[in-house]
Amino acid sequence: MAGKFGYLNETKFRARDINFRLIFYVILLSTIGVFVVHSATSNEVTQTIVSTTVKQIVGVGMGLAVMLILAFIDYRKLVKYSWVFLLVSIASLVYVRFFTRAIYGAHRWIYVPFFGTIQPSEFSKPALLLFLAFVLYKMKDRINKVYMLLLYFAVAAPVLVLVLMEPDLSTSIVLTLMIISLLYLADISYKWIVGVMIAMIPLVGLFFFAVYQEGQPILWKLFEEHQIARINAYFFPELYPANVYQQNNSVMAIGSGGLFGKGLNTSSLESVKNGQFLSEEQCDFIFAVVGEELGFIGAVVVIILILLIVFECFRMARKCQDVVGKVIAGGAGAAIGFQSFINIAVALLLIPNTGIPLPFVSAGMSSLLSSFILLGLSLSVGLRGRLKKRVFY
16 A cells, blocks of 8 residues: 555556557657658758757657656556646746747747757646546546536646647647546546537537627637637638638648659649748648648548557557546547647648647657657556556545
C-alpha cells in the first residue's frame, strides 16, 4: 500500500503486451510528416542555423523517446502527481498570456534558449487529461450528480479559459471536446448524454442567429475580430473573400493532386505551394500539401493511419480494468482524433478556418511532443491492460 491514492496490484508485464501496432503506425505517420514538412519548407528562407526539417526530425526522435519512456512508467504513479502537472500547466499558461509579448496578435509561445519556442497550450492536453482522470476516479460513484458535474467542469475551467484568452480557439475546442469525452469514458448516464444533445439544438440555433445579426453584439464579446471574420467568411464567402482565400487554395491544391499526386518536392509552377498561395502550409495547411503532392492515395493513407492510432487508443481503453486507465487511453485517442478532424476539415473547407496542427504530420515541436506524450500514456495503459485486478484506494 502507498499514500492516499495508490493501488494494490503487481505491476509485472510481458514484452508481448507492448502495443507494437500503435508504435508502427505512429512511426510511419511521423515519417510521412517529415517528408511532407521538408517539401512544404523547401523554399523557406530561414534566419536560424537549424532548418524546419531538421527540427521536425529532432522532434520526432525526442517524441518517440518520451513516448517509450512513459510507456514503461505506471500511469497510476503519474496520476498520483497529476496535480503537480496541472499547476505547472496553469502557471505556464498564465505566464505566456500576461508576461510575454504578442506574436501575430496572440500570446501563445515562450522562448527557451537553445530550444526555440514552446507552446504551453499543447502540453495542457496531457496535463489536464491526467488530472481529470484522477477527478473522475474520485467521483466515479457520484458521476451523475449535478454538483459533481459542476465540480468537474470547474476543475477544467482554468486551463480552458486561459487557452481561450491567448487567444487559441482551436486548442480550446479540442480541450472542450476531450473534457466532454472523458465523461462518456467514465460511464456517465446516457440520460445526461441525450439531455446535452437536446440542449445543444437551441444553443446552436442561437449561435447562428447571432452570426447573422448585424454587428454580432453577442459574438463580438466572446470571440476575437478575426475569428468572427472567419465564421462570416465560411457562411458568406462572396462577402469575405480575403478570409476564405487560403481554404479555397487548399481545396484547389488537394483537388489538383489527382489520384497519385504531383510528387514530393515538386517544382511545378502550377503547384499551390510553390506559388505562395498558402501560408503556414507546413503546419495548419499541411494536409493541402499531402493532397497535392501525394494525391488521393497519400491523403487516404494519412487519414487511415490517424484512424488506426485512435482505434488502438480506444481498444486499449476498452480492455483496461479501471476507470483511470480507461479515461487516459480513451481521452488521448479522443484528443488526437478531434484535433486531426479539425485540421483536415479546415483544409477541405468543411468548417470555418481555425489554425491547428495535424498530429504527427505538421511542423511544430510542441505539437509533436504533446501528441507523443498522449500516446505514451496510452501505451502505459495498454501495457498493463491484461492485469485482472486493479484496486485503487
